[in-house]
Amino acid sequence: MKRNASVVILALAGLAMIALALACGQEEKISGPVEGKTPATTATAKAPAPTATVATIPAAIPVSPTPKVEVPPTQPPPPPPPAQATLQLVSVTSPVPAGGNATVVVQAGPGASCSIMVIYKSGPSEAQGLGPKQAGSDGRVSWTWKVGTRTTPGNWPINVTCDGQTISTAFTVT
Numbered sequence: 001m002k003r004n005a006s007v008v009i010l011a012l013a014g015l016a017m018i019a020l021a022l023a024c025g026q027e028e029k030i031s032g033p034v035e036g037k038t039p040a041t042t043a044t045a046k047a048p049a050p051t052a053t054v055a056t057i058p059a060a061i062p063v064s065p066t067p068k069v070e071v072p073p074t075q076p077p078p079p080p081p082p083a084q085a086t087l088q089l090v091s092v093t094s095p096v097p098a099g100g101n102a103t104v105v106v107q108a109g110p111g112a113s114c115s116i117m118v119i120y121k122s123g124p125s126e127a128q129g130l131g132p133k134q135a136g137s138d139g140r141v142s143w144t145w146k147v148g149t150r151t152t153p154g155n156w157p158i159n160v161t162c163d164g165q166t167i168s169t170a171f172t173v174t
Contacts, residue, residue, distance in 0.1 A: 087165040090140070092158065094171035099149040102171055105142040108135045108162035116143050117159045120173075121152045135162065147173055 090105040108114055112135040118125040129145035141162065157170050 087160070087162050087167045089160075089167055089169050092169050092171050095174045096147050096171060097174050098147055098151045098153065100147055101144055102147055103142060103144040104158055104160065104169070104171075105140065106160050106162065106167065108139050108141055108165075110137050110139045111135055112139065112141070112162040114141045114160060114162035116161075118145070119157050119159075121154065121156075 088107045090107050092104050093102045096102045102118075104116060106114065113132065114135060115132045116130050118127070118130060125145070127145040127148070129143055133141050133143065135141045141160075151173050153173050155170050155172050157168060159166055159168050
């Protein structure tokens with residue numbers, strides 16, 4: 001079986017050499033067994049002469065001019081929204097004696113909607129003067145309220161919110 005495979009491989013290699021020689025237009029002398037001949041016989045194969053086809057190409061091909069495309073001017077991008085004014089604490093009255101007045105002043109954007117929350121030990125203050133306010137054209141907002149006479153002494157947080165921004169501070173009741 002091994003010998004038969006070797007013979008087939010050699011035969012295929014010989015055929016490949018013949019095909020290569022014919023493709024290159026060369027005469028090839030083949031040695032070895034040729035079908036119907038004795039092993040000592042040689043065969044010669046000659047490839048046919050190559051032929052070529054010539055095509056005629058016109059000297060110039062008329063070309064149409066490229067149509068001009070009008071592109072409308074683009075609009076500039078819209079300006080970015082105005083930067084939101086940063087909420088800043090201007091002042092806070094501290095310390096304040098129980099029964100005294102306290103004041104908080106903040107700087108917001110002009111016309112900003114603002115609220116304040118003062119948180120004591122008993123909870124958020126409901127003192128008069130601590131309602132929502134709107135900033136004036138200068139952006140200033142202030143709240144003044146009376147600290148209750150029975151308010152527990154200590155340090156109490158204050159949260160001010162204007163147009164979504166919150167600032168926190170504290171004041172001391174004595």
